[in-house]
Each structure stands twice: as structure tokens, then as C-alpha cells.
Amino acid sequence: MNKISPNLITDFIVSLKQLSGSLNWTTEFIIGFPSLIILIIAVSIVIYNFFKVKYRFAFYLMLLFLSKPLWVSFSILATLFLSKLLFRMLMYSIIVLTFFTMLCVDSVSRESVDQVKMSIFLVLSAVVVFTSLDPSSVVIITSPYGELSIWMSGYFLIATFLLQLFCNVMWIYYMARIHWNTPKNLKFYSSLIFLGALVLGSILFILIIGLNQIIPGLHMLIFAVGELLIAIGFTSQPKLSYILPFKVLRLTVIETNSGLSLYNHTWSKMDDLVDEQLFSGMLQGISGILQESLKRGNVREINLDQAVLILQRSEQFPVVCVLVTTKSSRSLRDALNSFAEKFFKEFSQFFSEPHKLDNFSPASDLVSDCFAFIPRYD
Incomplete structure (x- = not known):
């Protein structure tokens, strides 16, 4: 078995002392x-x-x-x-x-x-x-x-x-x-x-x-x-x-046949927010007009002077999710898509009775999950 030379250890210690002495x-x-x-x-x-x-x-x-x-x-x-x-x-x-x-x-x-x-x-x-x-x-x-x-x-x-x-x-x-x-x-x-x-x-x-x-x-x-x-x-x-890119105002889920609002969530208590039932009827009318005039499918976004409406419609049910924000972004579109998929899956059994709004109240948990990054403006 090879032994470490005492001279090698001594030289190493001396080198450390010299190095330490040369440091600032x-x-x-x-x-x-x-x-x-x-x-x-x-x-x-x-x-x-x-x-x-x-x-x-x-x-x-x-x-x-x-x-x-x-x-x-x-x-x-x-x-x-x-x-x-x-x-x-x-x-x-x-x-x-x-x-x-x-x-x-x-x-x-x-x-x-x-x-x-x-x-x-x-x-x-x-x-x-x-x-x-x-x-x-x-x-x-x-x-x-x-x-x-x-x-x-x-x-x-x-x-x-x-x-x-x-x-x-x-x-x-x-x-x-x-x-x-x-x-x-x-x-x-x-x-x-x-x-x-x-x-x-x-x-x-x-x-x-x-x-x-x-x-x-x-x-x-x-x-x-x-x-x-x-x-x-x-x-x-x-x-x-997410304070600067946009300001999200409202999320609404609408049954398109009746025009009823199934679920509504707001992040702002602004006095000028339109009544949810009036809003759903207005949106359904705009979407219908555009669809008839363009004949190219459902509306995905509606741009207004001071807001953008992002829409995610179900392919199986007459239900559409609408997000009202000051500006569209990829993160918002992805979040709305995630919310819509989960909402359609969990609440589809209640779509035949759109007037029973209590059935859709648990959707607040989906909002907290999918839109956790959005601050509330009180």
C-alpha cells in the first residue's frame, strides 16, 4: 500500500499559506x-x-x-x-x-x-x-x-x-x-x-x-x-x-337556445357592467348576425373600442363561454379554453334545465382553478 509522502503534505500546506497570503x-x-x-x-x-x-x-x-x-x-x-x-x-x-x-x-x-x-x-x-x-x-x-x-x-x-x-x-x-x-x-x-x-x-x-x-x-x-x-x-x-397586460371584467356562460346566462363571475364591481341577462341576449344576437352574414362558423372574438369579448363555444351543446377583458392574450385564451372544457364536462347534465341556476354555482371552483392568476378589482 502506497503511503503519502510527508514532504508532499508539507509542500501542500506551504502552498496554501502562500496562496492565502497572496489573496486580497x-x-x-x-x-x-x-x-x-x-x-x-x-x-x-x-x-x-x-x-x-x-x-x-x-x-x-x-x-x-x-x-x-x-x-x-x-x-x-x-x-x-x-x-x-x-x-x-x-x-x-x-x-x-x-x-x-x-x-x-x-x-x-x-x-x-x-x-x-x-x-x-x-x-x-x-x-x-x-x-x-x-x-x-x-x-x-x-x-x-x-x-x-x-x-x-x-x-x-x-x-x-x-x-x-x-x-x-x-x-x-x-x-x-x-x-x-x-x-x-x-x-x-x-x-x-x-x-x-x-x-x-x-x-x-x-x-x-x-x-x-x-x-x-x-x-x-x-x-x-x-x-x-x-x-x-x-x-x-x-x-x-398580470396587472398590466389586461384587466378581466367578466366571465359568462350562456345557453344559446334560450339566451339565458347559466353562470356569471365578475372580477370588477364597476357600475357600468351590463346586466348579465341583457348581456347574454346582446351577445347571442351579435353572434347570430355575424354567423349568418359570414357563413364561416362561430365567432371567436369580438373587438370593441374599450373591451374584447373572447368566446369558447361547445361543439356538442348549445352553450358558449364568454370572457370580457380589456385586451386579448394567449394566457387568457388558454385559461378560457381550460375552463370551458371542464365546465362542459362537469355540468352538461344540467344543460337541459338552464333556468335552474343553482346547479351551476359550483363553477366558482373552476374559476379559482383556471383563472387563479387574475386579480380581483373591488
């Missing part, structure tokens, strides 16, 4: 570790939320949060080793963060990525990469306490700050819009998210005035706290990600 143990490194732990907690919360709700926004938010530990990790390691390469990787990670931030904000406001945002992102990212190639773009500096640190200079500094500014403005603007449009019963959670966005936005100001040199690692700690607030807000109320 600073306050920034020490503060970076608790910041990373807080950030990992926030990431875990967001991952849990995605596998719980599986919304499109939750997926993009998970990707965004998974990329955030890169920023803190590269910051810690770049300081520890005083590595200009690792510091450049730190700045490149901001490109990844900005990209996923753009996907997140567009997923809460539109169906596809905004080409204007994408163009700005590509230009700024290219400038960041190009300016980083200058050998003098990254420099070693000394803090007021005599600790060595690493920082940017010249056009690389300007380009990176512009990219961070673009990312911060995007996030703060859309989180502010969500908070402004959130119903009162969800305001507390939207306040957490908006506060987290403001906390993140303050990091750029801290870096510009050099406060991170006076209090090393402050930017990482603030970054982690801001992300934790955002993670708690969106995980506690995933509905907040």
Missing part, C-alpha cells in the same frame, strides 16, 4: 458572502414560485434571479484575486441581467419582446464589450482605508453605467406601473416590489458617487436586499404579474 482579503469580500447567502434565499423563493404557478413571467423571473448570483460571485472573486479578467466577467454578467430584465418587463406588458428595447440593449451591450477590450479599462485602486480593490475607467465605465441605467429605468418604470394599477387588496405586496426596485436603482447612484469605496461591499448587500423584497412580493401574489 478585504471588507468587500467579507460583506459579499452574507450578500450572496441572502441572494441565494431570494433565488430559492423564485424557483419555488415558478414550479408552483408555472406562469410565463415566473419563468423569466426565475431566469433573471438565477443569473444574479453571477454578479455577486464575480464581484467577490474579482476582489479576492484582484483579477481584471474576473472583473470584466462581472461587467459582462450585467448584460445577461439586462437581457432577462427586458424579457420580464415585456412579459408583464405585451405578448412579444419590444423591438425598441431590444435595439437599445444590443447597442449598449456591444459598446460595453468593445470598450472592455482596452487594457486600461480596468484598474487597481486603493480605498480610503488602504484596501486594494478593482474598478473601471474611461469609456468602459461610461458604457457600463449606461447599460445599468437602461436596466434600472426599465425595471423601476414597470414595477411603478404595476404598483399604480394594483387593486387595494394587493397594494402591500406591490409596495414590496416597488420598494425593491427603488433599492436596486439606488445601487447605480452609490457606484457613481463612490460610496461603495467608503463602505466596501455596500452595493452587494443592497442588491441582495432589493432582490429579496421583489422575490417575496411576486411569490406572495403571483397575480401582480
Whole structure:
């Protein structure tokens, strides 16, 4: 049996001591570790939320949060080793963060990525990469306490700050819009998210005035706290990600032969909502006229000036489900289709007696299941 040479062990210990002595143990490194732990907690919360709700926004938010530990990790390691390469990787990670931030904000406001945002992102990212190639773009500096640190200079500094500014403005603007449009019963959670966005936005100001040199690692700690607030807000109320794309007003199930409304659910107590029986009769009349004039099947959507009616008709029964919303979207169409399939299956035995509305009251459970992402506006 081969034995480990005592000289080999001694050489290894000496190497560790030499390596430890050559590392840059600073306050920034020490503060970076608790910041990373807080950030990992926030990431875990967001991952849990995605596998719980599986919304499109939750997926993009998970990707965004998974990329955030890169920023803190590269910051810690770049300081520890005083590595200009690792510091450049730190700045490149901001490109990844900005990209996923753009996907997140567009997923809460539109169906596809905004080409204007994408163009700005590509230009700024290219400038960041190009300016980083200058050998003098990254420099070693000394803090007021005599600790060595690493920082940017010249056009690389300007380009990176512009990219961070673009990312911060995007996030703060859309989180502010969500908070402004959130119903009162969800305001507390939207306040957490908006506060987290403001906390993140303050990091750029801290870096510009050099406060991170006076209090090393402050930017990482603030970054982690801001992300934790955002993670708690969106995980506690995933509905907040659907505040901006549309406002759902009403769901109605209509028996088309009689024109009776079998089931009605509203998410808004607006005074100008039309009476449900009048609404069902009006809808049946419009659908009949369009079907007779076009001879191309049933109506799927009706676009009004301030609303959209999404329809899902049964192929077996004279029943149609109608969703009234301010804007159509794939998520709403999928949810309505899921609700309609379950409603037709569970309540088809009562369709022959449409006047007995109590038979359809349990459909509220289907609404809670299929439209769980829609907030209620009281």
C-alpha cells in the first residue's frame, strides 16, 4: 500500500499559506458572502414560485434571479484575486441581467419582446464589450482605508453605467406601473416590489458617487436586499404579474337556445357592467348576425373600442363561454379554453334545465382553478 509522502503534505500546506497570503482579503469580500447567502434565499423563493404557478413571467423571473448570483460571485472573486479578467466577467454578467430584465418587463406588458428595447440593449451591450477590450479599462485602486480593490475607467465605465441605467429605468418604470394599477387588496405586496426596485436603482447612484469605496461591499448587500423584497412580493401574489397586460371584467356562460346566462363571475364591481341577462341576449344576437352574414362558423372574438369579448363555444351543446377583458392574450385564451372544457364536462347534465341556476354555482371552483392568476378589482 502506497503511503503519502510527508514532504508532499508539507509542500501542500506551504502552498496554501502562500496562496492565502497572496489573496486580497478585504471588507468587500467579507460583506459579499452574507450578500450572496441572502441572494441565494431570494433565488430559492423564485424557483419555488415558478414550479408552483408555472406562469410565463415566473419563468423569466426565475431566469433573471438565477443569473444574479453571477454578479455577486464575480464581484467577490474579482476582489479576492484582484483579477481584471474576473472583473470584466462581472461587467459582462450585467448584460445577461439586462437581457432577462427586458424579457420580464415585456412579459408583464405585451405578448412579444419590444423591438425598441431590444435595439437599445444590443447597442449598449456591444459598446460595453468593445470598450472592455482596452487594457486600461480596468484598474487597481486603493480605498480610503488602504484596501486594494478593482474598478473601471474611461469609456468602459461610461458604457457600463449606461447599460445599468437602461436596466434600472426599465425595471423601476414597470414595477411603478404595476404598483399604480394594483387593486387595494394587493397594494402591500406591490409596495414590496416597488420598494425593491427603488433599492436596486439606488445601487447605480452609490457606484457613481463612490460610496461603495467608503463602505466596501455596500452595493452587494443592497442588491441582495432589493432582490429579496421583489422575490417575496411576486411569490406572495403571483397575480401582480398580470396587472398590466389586461384587466378581466367578466366571465359568462350562456345557453344559446334560450339566451339565458347559466353562470356569471365578475372580477370588477364597476357600475357600468351590463346586466348579465341583457348581456347574454346582446351577445347571442351579435353572434347570430355575424354567423349568418359570414357563413364561416362561430365567432371567436369580438373587438370593441374599450373591451374584447373572447368566446369558447361547445361543439356538442348549445352553450358558449364568454370572457370580457380589456385586451386579448394567449394566457387568457388558454385559461378560457381550460375552463370551458371542464365546465362542459362537469355540468352538461344540467344543460337541459338552464333556468335552474343553482346547479351551476359550483363553477366558482373552476374559476379559482383556471383563472387563479387574475386579480380581483373591488
